[in-house]
Amino acid sequence: MADNESVIITVVYGVSEVIDRRNLWTALETLAQQCSDIPWMVGGDFNAVRDLNEVCGISGDIRMATEEFNAGILEAGLIPLPMQGEWFTWHNCSTSMRSLWKRLDRILINDRWLARFPSAYYHSLTPRTSDHSPLVLHGDIQQHNGGMFRFDNYLAHSPEFIHNVQNIWHHEIVGIPMYAVTRKLKALKPVFRLQRRNKGDLTMNVQLAKGFLDEAQQLRRVRRRILQINDENGFTHTDLGEIAHEFVSYYQNLLGGTRRRLSVDIRYLRPWARHCITDEEANQLLLPISADDVKQAMFDIADDKAPGPDGYSSRFFKAAWPVVGEEVTRAVLDFFSTGKLLKQINSTILALIPKTTSSYCAKLT
Structure with a gap:
């Protein structure tokens, strides 16, 4: 990136209550207007999911929260940055039947960021000391290393x-x-x-x-x-x-193991063969x-x-x-x-x- 270029990075920590998160969506919509001509990245713990497949386990009714989250992102003109690694980024650390996994952490970008860094992506790591996954941003690897x-x-x-x-x-x-x-x-x-x-x-x-x-x-x-x-x-x-x-x-045994070889008398297969190739057809295959x-x-x-x-x-x-x-x-x-x-x-x-x-x-x- 050139010395005179600027980017804007917004770090998010969403509150737990749905009604309180509405201020966050409004703030993102306001920032979007200010960042329309500048590469803009928004990332962190949004404390909300965008779809049911981002939840694994017993959870309450999240339909309203999901709809408001998606609407806020859409109004702000944000799109997901490509992601690798762990899909669920948060776990309630329970080993009981109430174990719950959610994808609460993510990184979003505007179209200017995508245009400037087309091969950028982030990696969601396995949680260690925290119950959240660390997110690691990677630059334009394809341009530097060929890809x-x-x-x-x-x-x-x-x-x-x-x-x-x-x-x-x-x-x-x-x-x-x-x-x-x-x-x-x-x-x-x-x-x-x-x-x-x-x-x-x-x-x-x-x-x-x-x-x-x-x-x-x-x-x-x-x-x-x-x-x-x-x-x-x-x-x-x-x-x-x-x-x-x-x-x-399994695949070593399937693809590279020693298979049992049985000798088969072809005469026993003839009653089930609808067509037996002629000598001329066989010779064509050997050309x-x-x-x-x-x-x-x-x-x-x-x-x-x-x-x-x-x-x-x-x-x-x-x-x-x-x-x-x-x-x-x-x-x-x-x-x-x-x-x-x-x-x-x-x-x-x-x-x-x-x-x-x-x-x-x-x-x-």
């Missing part, structure tokens, strides 16, 4: 797209074809990042529009946290370390992969399909095929010939989504 790359398909329509790809692709890289392709794709990422920033930060505009849409529709994503799990022997584990260990052990097969497989992938871990969509390869097609095809054919695949290519992203049960409060990660 996760994503190729936006609109970049393929840029007049300089092919030229930028050619500037990288004409370099000779020593190594197997697959290694050369991955190195050149990596070298292209800073080029496309700069192109995105020069386009007026489309990501920020999308985030801003989504924030206002969420506010208008008052949509909330339910986040749950797994507090207990049963192992294969039926024992219940509540310790967070043991829960994590059970997840890891070598051709360059045309590689291109057809690539162009059969829809442009808007989610990209892989490298961030490149199929749209990039289609648009750049006159430049990259020959080398990409050679890399794919080399894999079918040698059976060797680079580690950075043979990767994926797994997300574990816990099942919702009525026996415990959960948090979706």
Whole structure:
């Protein structure tokens, strides 16, 4: 941030009574008028929730308090700052049936803050000495450290797209074809990042529009946290370390364990087979992969399909095929010939989504 730039940060501590909190909402609306042209952040303990999914446990009637909270934020033009970490930020420290969790602490921003710090977010930590979660603000990490790359398909329509790809692709890289392709794709990422920033930060505009849409529709994503799990022997584990260990052990056994191999006589399966392939069809399946097969497989992938871990969509390869097609095809054919695949290519992203049960409060990660 430049030396002559200013931001306004308002720290909130909401009172416990609904009627007394109305002064807070009025004050925020007044401050919003003064901060309309300045990045403004509001954070702290609001002592109110915005939706029922921000409460876990037996609580009183919170409908009026929730409606007034949402109305006050809407009038002040505030939107949520992206958050990571603990969903519930306060606990009444009870171990009885009256245990209560709420999301009372949060950080909100205006549109000027989002425009100035588009990648900022905060982390909600696990409470320690207090019954509230500490909130840690993080700056524009994506700009400083690169962050996760994503190729936006609109970049393929840029007049300089092919030229930028050619500037990288004409370099000779020593190594197997697959290694050369991955190195050149990596070298292209800073080029496309700069192109995105020069386009007026489309990501920020999308985030801003989504924030206002969420506010208008008052949509909330339910986040749950797994507090207990049963192992294969039926024992219940509540310790967070043991829960994590059970997840890891389960998928290690599922994906990497030694499986029992049974010999099956195919003759017993024939009565249930509606069609048995002919020798001609079998021979077709065994034909070598051709360059045309590689291109057809690539162009059969829809442009808007989610990209892989490298961030490149199929749209990039289609648009750049006159430049990259020959080398990409050679890399794919080399894999079918040698059976060797680079580690950075043979990767994926797994997300574990816990099942919702009525026996415990959960948090979706």
